[in-house]
Amino acid sequence: MINEKLKLWIFVDWYLPAYKAGGPIQSISNLVNRLKDEFDISIITSNTDLEETLNLKTKDVNVWVYKNGYRVMYLDANHQNQSFFKKILSENSFDVVYFNSLFSVKYTLLPFWLLRNKPIKRVLATRGMLGKGALAIKPLKKILFLKLFRFMGLHKKVVWHATAESEKNEIIEHFGIRRRILLAPNLSSIRTDALIEKKKNANQIHLFYLSRIAIKKNLFGALEALLKIKPEFKVRYSIIGPIEDKMYWEKCLKLIDKMPEHISVNYLGAVPNHKLSELLKTEHVLFLPTYGENFGHVIMESWQNGCPVIISDQTPWLNLELKELGYDVPLEKENGFVKVIEKFCEMSELEYNKWSNRSYIYANEFIENPELIEQNKALFLNENIK
Structure with missing residues (x-):
């Protein structure tokens, strides 16, 4: 039976x-x-x-x-x-x-x-x-x-x-x-794609935001940190996600308009999950200073695509630097996000790809x-x- x-x-x-x-x-x-x-x-x-x-x-x-x-x-x-x-x-x-x-x-x-x-x-x-x-x-x-x-x-x-x-x-x-x-x-979904080493220029970094645009995800805080990056570093920040809170997005746009020449911010809109892998091939690091996540699928998604993360300490993923998976920064720590972004900027392509590879391996071991x-x-x- x-x-x-x-x-x-x-x-x-x-x-x-x-x-x-x-x-x-x-x-x-x-x-x-x-x-x-x-x-x-x-x-x-x-x-x-x-x-x-x-x-x-x-x-x-x-x-x-x-x-x-x-x-x-x-x-x-x-x-x-x-x-x-x-x-x-x-x-x-x-x-x-x-x-x-x-x-x-x-x-x-x-x-x-x-x-x-x-x-x-x-x-x-x-x-x-x-x-x-x-x-x-x-x-x-x-x-x-x-x-x-x-x-x-x-x-x-x-x-x-x-x-x-x-x-x-x-x-x-x-x-x-x-x-x-x-x-x-x-x-998490099981992925079979092989990791491809990423190109990275000295003193530059490609950051990305991957989430709904809403207060909880703290895009405004991310943009405030970018305004403080030293001019010798060149940062590209790609914002990926739907606009849930239009008034909040208007506030963010005002900060984007103030960005200096060495910081470029691009809004890419909402992207279906099955198209993310192709998009993330040219991105380096997730930057999401969220006010709180119980898991954070976008964090795991980033690691699966060989992208270390810069996140707040309001998620289950802590002590990331020790594992070379990224950084978890206390929200109240003034300039904490600025310092770790600049650390990633300073990384050579070889050093960055070591962190990228560790992120990919960690994600696969966790998921399986x-x-x-x-x-x-x-x-x-x-x-x-x-």
């Missing part, structure tokens, strides 16, 4: 072919592709990306669309409501439900509430949203949401998915030490670690939470 696969349902605000919403899409896409042979996976999502509707056929909206080894339902605005969610939940069977966001009303709070008394396992990922930097952005709305979540007792009816020890500590801080928390780092797969499988295999 063949054992049936466990039926895993995933609720997420955006999914492929959406890409502008960034990390959450990659998190679920990688999870699905790495686990679809083990689980019977169904995804409930919207028919949108950031501020735009996906180019889907009308017949593929509000119905199950079968992909390579799993299925997706893309909901339009008229179907993202309690009555339709009740309908699909009552008409289908499933064993475990995974919620990919803490602060999503439509794709966490609503289905979670409908399933609150069902004897099934519910798993919730916070996706770095409990970090101090993340909570400092629109804090009132988030504080009210957390209070409501606790008041309804939903925090007791879930297995919490932490992707790092820091995230586990944040969950304990907000919801108590008695919570059921499982640690499972995010999965079989323990990560087992940790992620364990999120969905254990006991029900009533």
Whole structure:
């Protein structure tokens, strides 16, 4: 007798072919592709990306669309409501439900509430949203949401998915030490491209920003640092990502207009994930002084493409200099980012490519670690939470 696969349902605000919403899409896409042979996976999502509707056929909206080894339902605005969610939940069977966001009303709070008394396992990922930097952005709305979540007792009816020890500590801080928390780092896509050595001129560096343009990612702080780079160093900064916050982008543009001649800044727009590798062949270092990441797919993506990183200390990736993978700089350290950018500028092509090679090797070893797969499988295999 063949054992049936466990039926895993995933609720997420955006999914492929959406890409502008960034990390959450990659998190679920990688999870699905790495686990679809083990689980019977169904995804409930919207028919949108950031501020735009996906180019889907009308017949593929509000119905199950079968992909390579799993299925997706893309909901339009008229179907993202309690009555339709009740309908699909009552008409289908499933064993475990995974919620990919803490602060999503439509794709966490609503289905979670409908399933609150069902004897099934519910798993919730916070996706770095409990970090101090993340909570400092629109804090009132988030504080009210957390209070409501606790008041309804939903925090007791879930297995919490932490992707790092820091995230586990944040969950304990907000919801108590008695919570059921499982640690499972995010999965990344497996790449087979060989590393190609990069050209680098003396006293020059090609930096790039790869993320949504929003306060949390701190592009403004990155631009402030570039203004302080010594004139003997030549820096190119490529900004890659969708504009989520237009007012914030206007502030950034004012700084870009002030850049001296030795600093060039180019906005390349949003780029689909499958086109990134080609683009990053001519880039050297990711520069992302983020206010907080629970994992940072763009960090791993950079290493996979042989690009060391300059990031803040608000991610799980710390002590990078010792491994020659880049630098993690405290946000409050004045001129800290300036100094490490200038260090990369000073590197010879030979020295830079040593760091590039270490980044590539580290990423491959991390991604292909079989323990990560087992940790992620364990999120969905254990006991029900009533």
